[in-house]
Amino acid sequence: MAASITAVRQLTPPPSHKPAPDDLALAGTLLVEAALSAATCRDATAARDLADHAARLAGTHDTHPDRDSGDIAFGSTVVDLARALIAASFGDNHQAITIHQYATSSDAWGRLPAEHRAAHLIDITRAYLDLGNPRTAGQALVTADRIAPAETRIRPTARTALTAVLRTGTTTADVTRLATTIGLTRP
Template sequence: MTAALDAVRQIDLAPPHPRHAGIAGTLLIEAALAAAISSDVTAAGDLTERAARLADDANCHDHDGVAFGTTPVDLARALIATWSGDHHLAVLRHRRAIGANGWQLLPAEHRAAHLIDIARAHLNFGDAGAAGQALANADRIAPAETRTRPVAREALTAALRAGRTTADVARLAAAIGLTRS
């Protein structure tokens, strides 16, 4: 969090450049996520709001390769809600974010990583089917993300234990060696 905020301060001191808002916003999101991991919900909220203002003021989504805009801010809000234990809010924010135009503009790995992370919120909310579907969708988007991240394997195992799964979730489980094909 400190490193990201120090970098934002340096950007604020530099002469204005079109990419600065996107870079500063991305750093603010990273700082907000770090604050949330450290259980500093107030700082996480404040930093996310700062990032949201930048996203609203500067339409800089994917400007020169900087994947920043309102959708990444909303995805961060969903993760912060997950880590704060408000799984209902996390799922609502997630659904809003993936319904936005910016979702498809994000890099495939970013979208898949988010789907893997939000699978835990679905599980904690009691919706193993949605968790499994999020993982199957992540695998369609970026298989390497889903098949190599331990958190994806853990979430898929939990979804499988919770009960019935769809065919695509069962295929994913077989593909990563959790069940026999």
């Protein structure tokens, strides 16, 4: 968190200068990472403040006239996805799912890198599980596997989430197939 904030200070130009879109994207990405780190450290105020700062940069970045239209690694949707994970980390799973559903219904969601989308789906499964919705948690994992199989098959978080879904005993054929594919169950 401290390293990200320090780097953002170096990238942020004085108010009198118009920042370049790449600088906005980099600073915003660092702020998102710092906000997620603050949530991991259980600092709700810092997580919220950093996400708010990232959102302001995303608003500027999204509408910047010099922005490359193919530049989708940072923007409002990325900040919303981070806000969903932050809400989940503080146990506000209803809010997390609401934000997640909003962000994933945007056009920008489909333009994010496949690995980013899959990683988010894996991470949001905890909120679904905590709300007692293992079916949707399992479907999120199956969707993540379709988007970027390596994310689902290699990440320990995905294996843990899939194991939790399997333990509920309410799995679909797709979830069972995924579990077999990654070696959590026998064929």
